[in-house]
Amino acid sequence: MGRTVTLVLVDAAGETLGALPPFDVELPWWQEVSEVVAEARARYGVRVTVLRLLSAANAAPPGGEVTYLAQVREPVEVALKPWDDNRDPAPLRAPWAVPGGPAASLSWAAAALGRGDLVAVQQRTWNLSAIWRLEDGGGEPVAWLKQVPVLLAHEATVLRLVAAAAPGLVPAVLAAGDAGRTLLAHVPGEDRYGAGAAFCTRVAADLHPVQAHFATRTGELLAAGVPDRRLSFDRFARVAEPWLDTVDGLAELMDELPARLAAIDACGMPDTLVHGDLHPGNVREASGRRVIVDWGDAIVSHPALDILRLTADLPEPDAAALIAEWAGRWRENAPDSDPETAAALMRPVAALRSAALYQEFLDHIEDSERPYHEQDVPERLHAAVTTAAQLG
Known part of the structure; x- marks a missing residue:
């Protein structure tokens, strides 16, 4: 699965020049543009900078026919297809x-x-x-x-x-x-997408001292501008409200959510710094050294969010073993806590938190970029309901 790409070209002043003939690239992910830039130069001798998504044939990534706006650095020698002007106003457009x-x-x-x-x-x-x-x-x-x-x-x-x-x-x-x-x-190494339980275990061990450190310093994090995303019924309710009539079981989940949040709180786990998207692809490794990257989703919240994300793609026995190790570390830091119960109760809440995050993205982007995340909100709400039902 790749992409068929159309580049609508503009000059440095933003004047629309026209569109290059469509071409294919191998990577299906819409945000990845290195192949797009390289292929435009190889095929047409045009050096471009991709600016933004204009449209896509599919409702969501990956793959399909995708059209981008791109700026050229010099005069274009190839014939271009006429294209309507793209200087539309967009207050939420990225700089x-x-x-x-x-x-x-x-x-x-x-x-x-x-x-x-x-x-x-x-x-x-x-x-x-x-x-x-x-x-x-x-x-x-x-x-x-x-x-x-x-x-x-x-x-x-x-x-x-x-x-x-x-x-x-x-x-x-x-x-x-x-x-x-x-x-x-620059961090040498490779992103460890798809890495197994042994690697994830080492990542969890790497992160724990950091989270234990900041568990007593949440005030410092908040004062520095780290978003406060401690568990809040109101935040989840705002995201769920438009979908209560269309996502089966969501209303029932929201009815029992206050009791679930209270039970999580009773487990005695401290809030701390949470990476927010801790999966192996956000860890680079070289010569046994691991570096955790992409901290843009970092928040102050419950540490179970990270261990659940880290184990999400592991076989259940491996995930359970890793969570047990994680819980053992936390019991050393918080002897009266019940990390295993907290992690189990948190599973549907983690999906609700993802839905809230995607809604936050949607609230801050222009309309043409909405396909990146628009399907994610209902999908994560469905996942929350399904997970809650599986837990009983």
Whole structure:
């Protein structure tokens, strides 16, 4: 499954030039654009910067026919298909999704690094981030430029806090600027998507000292701007309310949710720093060293959220064993707590929390970007109901 890509080209002033003929790329994920940029240059000799999604044939990713707006860096020699002007107003448009936006961010990065010799390779662009790999003349990565919206802009602060508590566990922040810009040191290795139980066990052990550290320092986290997402019935109810009549069982789940939250609280687990999306693909490993990346979803909340996410794709026996190890560590920090019960009770709440997160994304993005997440809210609400029913 790949993508069939159409690029609508604009110049530096934002004037629409027309569209390139469609072409195919292998990666199906809409936000991944490195192949798109490379293929446009290989096929048509056009150097482009992808700005944003315009439309997609499918209701949601991955794959299908996808149309992007892209800025060109020089005159285009290939014949273009006429295209309607795309200068529509969009108050929620990301600063990197407009002509000149990426260039401004790359200029900031060059100034922050004090180097004008680096080559910028565009990796990703969507409503949640723009990511560029900055290479030296030999093609070796030097740093990464990441730009995120306001709701994720606390990531640089979180990285610095974690680095102080656990040196080497997260990428080093080289610089942080306005408009959600952060420069991160290159981390060698590979992202461990699909890694098994042994790897996940090591990740859980790596993270625990950090969470134990911040369990007594939530005030410091909140003062630094880490979002307060301690378990709240009202927040979940706001997300669920529009779907009560269309998601079977959701109304019943919400009726019993206050009692479930009270039972979780009675388990005696402390709130702490939560990564928010702790899966193996957000951990890079090289020579046995692991670095946890992508902290944009970090919050102050219940630590069971991370262990449930980390074990979500493991076989049930492996997941249970890992959760038991996690619980043993927490009992050492909070001897009167009941981590196993808390984790079991949290399963449907974790799905509700995901639905709330996706709704927050939708509230902060322009209409053309909504296909990235629009189906996620009802899907996670269905998952919450199903999980609650399975637990009985």
